[in-house]
Amino acid sequence: MSERAKRSYDASGVAYVAAASVKQFPKPHRPEVVFAGRSNVGKSTLVNALSRRKSLARTSKTPGKTRLVFFYELSEDYYYVDLPGYGYAKTSRGEQDAFSKVTNDYFENDRPIAIVLLLLDIRRGFGKLDLEMLDYLCHFDIDWQVVLTKADKLSRQAALKAEKDVMEVIRDYAERYQKTARPPLSVSAGQSPRDLRMQRLEEEILDFVEKARSN
Ligand SMILES: Nc1nc2c(ncn2[C@@H]2O[C@H](COP(=O)(O)OP(=O)(O)OP(=O)(O)O)[C@@H](O)[C@H]2O)c(=O)[nH]1
Numbered sequence: 664m665s666e667r668a669k670r671s672y673d674a675s676g677v678a679y680v681a682a683a684s685v686k687q688f689p690k691p692h693r694p695e696v697v698f699a700g701r702s703n704v705g706k707s708t709l710v711n712a713l714s715r716r717k718s719l720a721r722t723s724k725t726p727g728k729t730r731l732v733f734f735y736e737l738s739e740d741y742y743y744v745d746l747p748g749y750g751y752a753k754t755s756r757g758e759q760d761a762f763s764k765v766t767n768d769y770f771e772n773d774r775p776i777a778i779v780l781l782l783l784d785i786r787r788g789f790g791k792l793d794l795e796m797l798d799y800l801c802h803f804d805i806d807w808q809v810v811l812t813k814a815d816k817l818s819r820q821a822a823l824k825a826e827k828d829v830m831e832v833i834r835d836y837a838e839r840y841q842k843t844a845r846p847p848l849s850v851s852a853g854q855s856p857r858d859l860r861m862q863r864l865e866e867e868i869l870d871f872v873e874k875a876r877s878n
């Protein structure tokens with residue numbers, strides 16, 4: 664029997680592939696919008712918000728919920744790829760588990776990545792592993808956009824300060840790797856999809872998909 668993962672369908676009819684290993688990844692035939700970040704930062708929640716579905720991607724209060732790579736086929740034009748979070752060591756082996764094997768496999772298999780959304784909890788900003796991820800993306804010339812999640816947990820003033828601090832790091836990386844410094848976008852999961860910030864994120868995603876399709 665082939666190990667290639669079969670497509671499944673969620674309750675609302677969206678097709679998806681849940682891959683435990685590289686053999687189960689779908690054929691790389693459309694641009695991929697990737698959701699990456701620490702465990703519990705809100706990747707699956709953002710997938711649901713952007714796709715206007717409450718429970719397409721499974722979310723949880725317990726870190727480490729997403730252990731597989733999920734490819735959601737929300738459009739014929741792209742996949743949303745929900746990665747397992749990093750920085751959550753299920754075993755006592757600690758940091759060697761920080762990025763799961765299937766996450767490494769994803770990045771090492773020359774996928775047609777349109778954009779990596781690097782999610783950071785607005786209350787924490789960049790951590791060591793986020794910076795490692797950023798170095799990796801810059802080194803391999805993969806486009807990325809920082810998204811600050813859980814903006815509803817901070818006052819407007821504190822959120823602005825957090826955005827400013829994060830922007831300093833982004834500027835530093837952009838300079839070092841001669842990239843465009845894109846400001847972070849902050850979102851809250853509870854926001855309506857019509858929220859302006861969510862709309863901006865959506866537009867930006869579509870721009871990157873378009874760019875990837877025309878390459
Ligand atoms: N207040 C608030 N809570 C959020 C927001 N986004 C996510 N959460 C909560 O954070 C928790 C983790 O969310 P998930 O979407 O499962 O996080 P994840 O990044 O997919 O986690 P892993 O799959 O473990 O990597 C859940 O309890 C969510 O309800 C947000 O914008 N605001």
Ligand SMILES: [Mg+2]
Nearest residue numbers: 706707728729
């Ligand atoms: Mg998840």
